Amino acid sequence: xxxxxxxxxxxxxxxxxxxxxxxxxxxxxxxxxxxxxxxxxxxxxxxxxxxxxxxxxxxxxxxxxxxxxxxxxxxxxxxxxxxxxxxxxxxxxxxxxxxxxxxxxxxxxxx
Amino acid sequence: xxxxxxxxxxxxxxxxxxxxxxxxxxxxxxxxxxxxxxxxxxxxxxxxxxxxxxxxxxxxxxxxxxxxxxxxxxxxxxxxxxxxxxxxxxxxxxxxxxxxxxxxxxxxxxxxx
Numbered sequence: 288x289x290x291x292x293x294x295x296x297x298x299x300x301x302x303x304x305x306x307x308x309x310x311x312x313x314x315x316x317x318x319x320x321x322x323x324x325x326x327x328x329x330x331x332x333x334x335x336x337x338x339x340x341x342x343x344x345x346x347x348x349x350x351x352x353x354x355x356x357x358x359x360x361x362x363x364x365x366x367x368x369x370x371x372x373x374x375x376x377x378x379x380x381x382x383x384x385x386x387x388x389x390x391x392x393x394x395x396x397x398x
Numbered sequence: 399x400x401x402x403x404x405x406x407x408x409x410x411x412x413x414x415x416x417x418x419x420x421x422x423x424x425x426x427x428x429x430x431x432x433x434x435x436x437x438x439x440x441x442x443x444x445x446x447x448x449x450x451x452x453x454x455x456x457x458x459x460x461x462x463x464x465x466x467x468x469x470x471x472x473x474x475x476x477x478x479x480x481x482x483x484x485x486x487x488x489x490x491x492x493x494x495x496x497x498x499x500x501x502x503x504x505x506x507x508x509x510x511x
Contacts, residue, residue, distance in 0.1 A: 322498060324443070331493060331501040332435075332443060343499070375443050377498065385457050387433070387445035387498065 291315065291376055291390035298396040304364040307393045309376030310357065315388055317357040319379040326373045326392075335374075336361060363395075371397045400424035402494045407505030414484050418505060420477035420494030428472040431497050434479050436490035437504075446492070447479065461487075484509045 292310040299305040309321065323336035334343055336352035339359060349364045359378075363370055376390040406418040418434070434446040447458045447468040456468055467480040477494055484507075491504040 326443075331503050333501075334499050337499070373442075377443075377445075383460065386459055387448065389435075389443040389445060392442040 290380065291378060291388050293374075293376060293390035293393045295391065296394050296396065298398055299366045300398045301366055301368065303366045304362060305366060305395065306363075307361045307374050307376075307395070309359045309361070309390050311359075311378060311388075312357050314382040315357075315378040315380040316354065316359055318381060321352065321354055321359040322377045323352055323359075323361045324375045324377065325370075326375065328373065332375065366397055368397050371395055400426050400430075400496055400500050402496065402500060402502035404492060404494045404502045404505035407492065407507045409508045409510065410484055411511050412485055412509055414509070415480070415482045416484065416507060418479040418481065418492055418494075418507070420479075420502060422475040422477065422494075422496070424475075426496070427475045432468075432470060432477045433495045433498055434468060434477075435493045435495055435498075435501075436488075436507075437493070438487075438490040441490075444490075449477070481507070486510065 297305055320338040324332040325335050326332045335346055339354040340352045351362045353360050374393045380386050380388045401423045403421045410416050431450050433448040436446050437443050449456050449468045465483045469478045486509050489509045491506050493504045494502040
């Protein structure tokens with residue numbers, strides 16, 4: 288069981304807006320920045336969001352991230368079929384000598 | 399642009415050892431923290447270890463502490479992961495990643511008799 292908690296699944300229809308949550312604690316999300324990744328099965332993860340809400344170059348602005356307290360969220364608007372993938376949050380955790388944590392992942396289905 | 403290519407994966411018996419390598423092309427390797435992240439078949443991402451620019455600061459996940467050793471060779475743009483006392487639970491694709499931003503394609507490690 289991951290220390291960062293994500294819903295196992297999410298879904299939406301093309302054009303819709305979906306959000307994926309990531310719940311942590313003061314030792315991770317509450318005190319450190321959050322990254323979000325997209326992973327199409329069989330391929331390497333791709334960074335979508337860093338530092339809670341910053342987008343690397345090439346990531347469209349219909350993808351956004353936010354943080355409030357010990358939780359973070361990823362929002363995808365204008366949902367497209369190729370958004371169907373697994374999504375992971377990640378954060379540094381200050382406990383136990385320091386470690387990076389990943390959420391358990393959310394499988395996004397485009398209906 | 400930095401590119402990362404992992405190698406060294408394969409089939410190993412329980413209790414055995416394996417050394418993974420990650421070759422980095424580009425000029426930002428020596429200035430970057432480097433990590434290993436793994437993913438068991440059908441499961442999520444799990445952080446394994448990280449090493450700072452000089453090799454002076456290293457962290458490990460509890461699940462590999464005392465068994466795995468991360469190291470780097472900045473002169474040759476190489477990252478390594480020495481894995482000892484392997485068990486079936488170590489079976490996974492192992493990814494090399496620069497600061498958890500740029501990722502390699504991964505190398506599969508299978509621990510089985």
